[in-house]
Amino acid sequence: MSALLAIVRRDLLIAMRRKSEVLTALFFFIIVVSLFPLGIGPEPALLKKIAPGILWVAALLSTMLSLNRLFATDHADGTLEQLVLSPTPLGLLVAGKIMAHWLTSGLPLVLLAPVLGLQFDLEPSALGVLVGALLLGTPLLSLIGSIGAALTLGVRGGGVLLSLLVLPLYIPALIFGAGAVEAHISGLGASGHLSLLAALLALAAFFAPWATTAALRISLE
Amino acid sequence: MNNRFINWFRFASPQSFYPLAGKMIPWFWGLTAIFGVVGLWISFFVAPTDAVQGEGYRIIFIHVPASWMSMFIYLVMAAWAGLGLALNTRLSGMMAQALAPTGALMAFISLWTGAFWGKPMWGTWWVWDARLTSELILFFLYIGFIALQAAIDDARRADKAGAILALVGVVNVPIIYFSVKWWNTLHQGASVSVMKSPSMAQTMLWGMLIMALCFWMYSIAVALMRVRAIILERETHTEWVKELPEVKQ
Amino acid sequence: MADFFAARGAGRPDRIPPNSGTMQPSMSASVLSVSDLACVRGERRLFSGLGFDLAPGEWLHVQGENGSGKTTLLRALVGLSHPAEGEIRWRGEPIRQLGEEYRQELLYLGHHGAVKEELTPLENLRLAAALDGRTLDDRETLAALHRFGLKGREELPVRFLSAGQKRRVLLARLVTRNAPLWVLDEPFTALDVKAVDMLSALISEHVAQGGLAILTSHQAMPMPGGKAIVL
Numbered sequence: 001m002s003a004l005l006a007i008v009r010r011d012l013l014i015a016m017r018r019k020s021e022v023l024t025a026l027f028f029f030i031i032v033v034s035l036f037p038l039g040i041g042p043e044p045a046l047l048k049k050i051a052p053g054i055l056w057v058a059a060l061l062s063t064m065l066s067l068n069r070l071f072a073t074d075h076a077d078g079t080l081e082q083l084v085l086s087p088t089p090l091g092l093l094v095a096g097k098i099m100a101h102w103l104t105s106g107l108p109l110v111l112l113a114p115v116l117g118l119q120f121d122l123e124p125s126a127l128g129v130l131v132g133a134l135l136l137g138t139p140l141l142s143l144i145g146s147i148g149a150a151l152t153l154g155v156r157g158g159g160v161l162l163s164l165l166v167l168p169l170y171i172p173a174l175i176f177g178a179g180a181v182e183a184h185i186s187g188l189g190a191s192g193h194l195s196l197l198a199a200l201l202a203l204a205a206f207f208a209p210w211a212t213t214a215a216l217r218i219s220l221e
Numbered sequence: 222m223n224n225r226f227i228n229w230f231r232f233a234s235p236q237s238f239y240p241l242a243g244k245m246i247p248w249f250w251g252l253t254a255i256f257g258v259v260g261l262w263i264s265f266f267v268a269p270t271d272a273v274q275g276e277g278y279r280i281i282f283i284h285v286p287a288s289w290m291s292m293f294i295y296l297v298m299a300a301w302a303g304l305g306l307a308l309n310t311r312l313s314g315m316m317a318q319a320l321a322p323t324g325a326l327m328a329f330i331s332l333w334t335g336a337f338w339g340k341p342m343w344g345t346w347w348v349w350d351a352r353l354t355s356e357l358i359l360f361f362l363y364i365g366f367i368a369l370q371a372a373i374d375d376a377r378r379a380d381k382a383g384a385i386l387a388l389v390g391v392v393n394v395p396i397i398y399f400s401v402k403w404w405n406t407l408h409q410g411a412s413v414s415v416m417k418s419p420s421m422a423q424t425m426l427w428g429m430l431i432m433a434l435c436f437w438m439y440s441i442a443v444a445l446m447r448v449r450a451i452i453l454e455r456e457t458h459t460e461w462v463k464e465l466p467e468v469k470q
Numbered sequence: 471m472a473d474f475f476a477a478r479g480a481g482r483p484d485r486i487p488p489n490s491g492t493m494q495p496s497m498s499a500s501v502l503s504v505s506d507l508a509c510v511r512g513e514r515r516l517f518s519g520l521g522f523d524l525a526p527g528e529w530l531h532v533q534g535e536n537g538s539g540k541t542t543l544l545r546a547l548v549g550l551s552h553p554a555e556g557e558i559r560w561r562g563e564p565i566r567q568l569g570e571e572y573r574q575e576l577l578y579l580g581h582h583g584a585v586k587e588e589l590t591p592l593e594n595l596r597l598a599a600a601l602d603g604r605t606l607d608d609r610e611t612l613a614a615l616h617r618f619g620l621k622g623r624e625e626l627p628v629r630f631l632s633a634g635q636k637r638r639v640l641l642a643r644l645v646t647r648n649a650p651l652w653v654l655d656e657p658f659t660a661l662d663v664k665a666v667d668m669l670s671a672l673i674s675e676h677v678a679q680g681g682l683a684i685l686t687s688h689q690a691m692p693m694p695g696g697k698a699i700v701l
Contacts, residue, residue, distance in 0.1 A: 002603065002605075003600060003601050003603045007601055009597070010597045010601070014588045014589065017627065018588060076582070077584065077587065078581065078582025079584050081550060081578070081582075082598065082601075084550065085548055085550070085573050085576065085578050086601050086602050087570045087571075087573045087602055087603060088601060088602060088603050093601065147389055152369070155369075157372060161365075161369060164365045164368055165369060165386060167361075168358050168365065168397070169389070169393050172400040175400045175403070175404045176400060179403075196400075207392070211388075211389055214306075214385055215382065215385050218382055218385070219378070220550055220551075221378060221550065221551045221552065375512060
């Protein structure tokens with residue numbers, strides 16, 4: 001358990017000393033969201049309708065951007081080998097790395113989303129649902145993404161390949177995440193969507209670290 | 222360990238599978254031709270004209286079997302991949318790699334014929350119908366698998382990495398399918414189905430089943446041909462490949 | 471590349487000379503034994519039929535040209551890759567089955583520095599130990615860093631250190647990790663004369679205390695004794 005905390009601490013410390021990488025993904029999120037009104041037009045009713053989808057798609061893309069970093073730097077400087085050879089079970093260390101990834105790339109999106117939601121004239125209660133959905137959904141993105149990051153480690157054109165592998169797997173998260181906000185706005189209630197997101201999160205939390213561990217061992221062999 | 226078990230493993234080696242596959246390929250091509258002729262004959266001349274959709278519906282004799290095959294091949298591919306990871310047999314990875322392009326082709330045919338069917342039915346080439354959308358995502362999954370394998374130089378690593386992706390994909394396929402279906406019903410999307418209509422005649426079902434068999438045989442034949450090519454490529458410098466008559470020339 | 475590679479003693483005494491050792495005779499039974507090992511990279515067979523035994527207090531020098539499979543051998547020995555054939559046993563058990571127990575007793579240093587550029591030497595050592603599930607005594611850690619000439623650089627991110635100084639952080643890790651089996655890939659690269667002396671003294675000390683060491687190097691070893699193996 002202390003090893004889990006240690007790896008979270010280590011990755012957060014590194015992220016703190018390399019703030020620019022975290023901030024880049026965050027500004028990417030803001031810019032992508034702001035591009036949609038420019039492309040579609042400023043009509044408030046339409047923007048309000050598509051806001052949940054836009055915010056979610058931007059969150060997916062922004063997560064993709066930071067996924068490359070998850071194992072690549074550790075791979076390049078040889079510390080990944082040390083993690084694999086550590087007496088601590090690799091699954092635990094991988095879970096810690098995923099947690100740290102969410103704290104540096106998922107959580108900021110959750111905190112920023114309601115501010116951006118205001119630009120689209122979402123009501124406070126809809127903003128609340130948006131935050132709730134992102135809170136359940138962004139860890140899911142980190143978990144699923146870690147499998148892709150491990151599989152494409154050290155592979156030619158890894159970044160583009162990673163999005164090709166991972167984005168289709170993100171579709172359920174997108175559907176239920178954006179759907180929760182839409183359902184709330186249309187008065188259907190978001191609880192169904194949110195419980196499904198939570199179920200997916202539980203499933204991924206169980207299986208993803210395991211699959212990532214297997215993929216990492218293959219990549220290092 | 223009984224004898225049958227040993228025999229199975231004997232064919233798991235590329236060296237003994239290569240000639241076996243060579244012998245099986247003509248048979249599967251033959252079956253493809255027979256089922257193809259019978260299936261097309263039923264679908265064009267025997268099956269009655271649909272009361273609602275007219276003659277245009279006949280594209281389902283290609284569309285539906287292709288959709289079935291695209292899903293089925295993904296399952297088979299994942300099963301081979303899982304087998305390869307569990308038993309560390311080389312042939313399993315090669316089979317998975319050989320099946321992927323055929324699966325992608327089936328998904329593509331399904332999308333393409335779906336668009337052709339959609340034009341007269343819905344008046345538009347593409348509708349975000351639950352089944353078409355799932356098929357599109359399945360196509361993406363195939364492309365991802367092929368791209369990952371192509372990007373990794375070491376064949377063994379490519380097999381293993383592909384296997385994990387295929388297994389992750391196969392867990393996700395039902396989740397994706399149901400989420401898309403749910404998304405679709407929530408947005409009241411259009412969905413037309415000949416299968417559900419009461420006018421679906423027995424002969425139509427037969428035509429579809431025989432066409433499915435034709436696609437099945439075709440997939441096996443093509444996968445076996447591709448597996449033979451993969452074996453040759455990977456085992457180029459082994460003695461037995463150098464001794465093959467087709468390589469010696 | 472030919473298919474025969476044999477392990478052989480280099481004609482020197484297998485054990486460290488008695489004057490430097492605190493080793494007991496009972497410890498000389500081999501704890502690491504490798505038999506009939508074969509490794510393949512891509513489609514190429516790097517070596518096969520490789521075997522050797524190593525007892526506490528012994529060290530092994532793996533020699534060979536570039537591309538002969540030295541790194542592959544070391545990676546197989548630590549369990550990072552699967553050998554195509556053969557078996558590696560630690561205290562009589564195959565390392566695959568031992569898993570964490572084996573890794574507990576193992577320290578591997580590969581080509582890369584295996585230090586995080588953003589962290590200071592002190593943080594690097596502390597966190598590396600924490601990931602292994604251990605806590606390090608601060609005084610002990612600082613002493614190790616000072617021993618290798620990193621006094622005054624404990625709190626400086628490794629990014630600002632020279633290549634040689636980065637390797638010295640690793641030497642400090644050798645001291646603080648406290649593992650009986652050291653597997654070192656080219657440990658003498660990027661080290662100046664003084665650091666080479668320090669490292670060879672460190673290895674001699676480790677071996678004399680009943681540890682084991684396996685290392686690759688192009689140069690002649692600056693330490694006495696040891697087995698040799700040519701790939």
